[in-house]
Amino acid sequence: MELLKNIKSITVALAITITFSACNDYVEEEIYSSVTSENFINENNADQLIVGIYSKLRNVYKNYSYQFLGTDIFTVKTEVSDTNAENDYFNFLAPRTNGYWSSNYNVVAKANTAINRFENQIVWSTGKLPEKAYGIAQARALRALAFFNLAQQYGGVVLDTEEPLTIRTNYKRATEQETYAFIIAELEAAIPNLQNAPTTGRFSKRAAQHLLSQVYLTRAYKSYKAPTDFATAAALAESAIGNYDIRTQTYAKVFDFDNQVNAEVLFAIQWGNVGVLAEKGNTKHSLFQYPIFNYPGMDRVNQYGGTPTGGMPTQYFYSLFAANDTRDDATFFRAIIANKVSGTIKVGDTIVYYPKVALNSTELAKRLNRYWVYQPNQYGYVKPADVSGAKYLYSTHPDPFVHFPIFKKFWDKFINYEAEGSRDTFVFRVAESHLLAAEAHLGAGNTAQALFHLNRVRERATGVANHYTVATIDNILVERALELAGEENRWAVLKRTGKLEERIKLYNPHVIDHGAFDPKQHLLRPIPTDEITISPKTMEQNPFYD
Numbered sequence: 001m002e003l004l005k006n007i008k009s010i011t012v013a014l015a016i017t018i019t020f021s022a023c024n025d026y027v028e029e030e031i032y033s034s035v036t037s038e039n040f041i042n043e044n045n046a047d048q049l050i051v052g053i054y055s056k057l058r059n060v061y062k063n064y065s066y067q068f069l070g071t072d073i074f075t076v077k078t079e080v081s082d083t084n085a086e087n088d089y090f091n092f093l094a095p096r097t098n099g100y101w102s103s104n105y106n107v108v109a110k111a112n113t114a115i116n117r118f119e120n121q122i123v124w125s126t127g128k129l130p131e132k133a134y135g136i137a138q139a140r141a142l143r144a145l146a147f148f149n150l151a152q153q154y155g156g157v158v159l160d161t162e163e164p165l166t167i168r169t170n171y172k173r174a175t176e177q178e179t180y181a182f183i184i185a186e187l188e189a190a191i192p193n194l195q196n197a198p199t200t201g202r203f204s205k206r207a208a209q210h211l212l213s214q215v216y217l218t219r220a221y222k223s224y225k226a227p228t229d230f231a232t233a234a235a236l237a238e239s240a241i242g243n244y245d246i247r248t249q250t251y252a253k254v255f256d257f258d259n260q261v262n263a264e265v266l267f268a269i270q271w272g273n274v275g276v277l278a279e280k281g282n283t284k285h286s287l288f289q290y291p292i293f294n295y296p297g298m299d300r301v302n303q304y305g306g307t308p309t310g311g312m313p314t315q316y317f318y319s320l321f322a323a324n325d326t327r328d329d330a331t332f333f334r335a336i337i338a339n340k341v342s343g344t345i346k347v348g349d350t351i352v353y354y355p356k357v358a359l360n361s362t363e364l365a366k367r368l369n370r371y372w373v374y375q376p377n378q379y380g381y382v383k384p385a386d387v388s389g390a391k392y393l394y395s396t397h398p399d400p401f402v403h404f405p406i407f408k409k410f411w412d413k414f415i416n417y418e419a420e421g422s423r424d425t426f427v428f429r430v431a432e433s434h435l436l437a438a439e440a441h442l443g444a445g446n447t448a449q450a451l452f453h454l455n456r457v458r459e460r461a462t463g464v465a466n467h468y469t470v471a472t473i474d475n476i477l478v479e480r481a482l483e484l485a486g487e488e489n490r491w492a493v494l495k496r497t498g499k500l501e502e503r504i505k506l507y508n509p510h511v512i513d514h515g516a517f518d519p520k521q522h523l524l525r526p527i528p529t530d531e532i533t534i535s536p537k538t539m540e541q542n543p544f545y546d
Contacts (some may be wrong), residue, residue, distance in 0.1 A: 011158060043125060066086065067492070070086055073088055076510060087510050088516065092526070100149075107146035141187060143186060154527060157179055170535055215439050247440075252329065280414060283309050313404060330409055334407035353373050427487075434457050437450075437453040503515070
């Protein structure tokens, strides 16, 4: 919330030149971003170029399908026989454009511009040289983040590092090995000049160490890995953890809307409810929901979310939550409560209830006289039979097919029916640093340390210090699902660990029914065809997407 609100005021002369609205001592980057000429950039306002990179990350982390669909814990909100290429891989064709590709390259372009201006166009006084180094370090780290996002999905990508000044038709992809080497070099060069405790919203040294741990860990599974990659990833993850103990605040507290700036969050994409533009464009709160505003007793503008986005959790995901796991209550709304009068329904009445454990027939019948109830085996797109004599019949449900406990962890105070929210999007948390360390130590053969980090995350949620007696990739994937659902790029994690095909065939209902996953093709996403068209002689498509 703070980065885009605490940028230094531009000089008075610049303020006279550019018409904009200000609030106290900050300006909004979006208003300033249209002014890119070097005539307006000097050492006193150069930081605006860096802020512009951060703002471009917003669209990256609003692209959900490539991160969540087609995995073990998320699927689509349709009948199991329906097809969706990004989820069940059936008829997966190369798109003309793709938001995940373009939004990450928009970050790269902004970073390239900032680096070029900082290095070649801005005249820096001796006293400002540390600011120059800090700005370049942030730009390189954020560019590395964008390239890593792309590499996980597409393999080798275009390592364009030039400020975009002309139209090019000769873009060429680097190899995947070259891409990972570049990302590692960028982060290793950036880390020494990043700050340990920067202004909220800036990319810190620990955030970069967390990211670099992910990069080394991902490369450690590749044929071109270095023999020390697992150990290096483990050491970096532990540096990211630092001396922070995740047990100092509960999981629910971490996701408390009024606690968005907290010690566990290493990096977040910022939004907000104040400022010149209000910055209310986040849709995270509406992830993994269905249109609950169709219920009687529920306004379109309600306390849960706006227009639903994303898919839905699988029944497998819900089954992972043990009775003592406090993350269940922080992750889901298991009861939908009316916010308006509708017939006999009053404000505060329960409309629908999703028990964590199946109710017996007597208890179910009793509750169905007060509200709809969906048992755990009825989560998803199913059509339960009416219970004879019940007041609430499934056949009269306003949206009779799709029903599941909707997500609570991204709840937002400031939303509207267009699904615009204001809460920050957490990108890196220390809890994930522990799970990176667990996976890296496991890969390096240090099973005792792998178990320690895995159990530390579980302990915060359950109070049990030694739940796991052995560290395995499957145990780590379970804990990642419970801890990081909707935050981690689940598809990339399953791909990294070599578990994507196995787990979707076990747990994704649409894949089980008619999945067409082929590891020779679908471990890489198709390059958008517009990119091939722009550089037809040099740009190559990924295999089997021609």
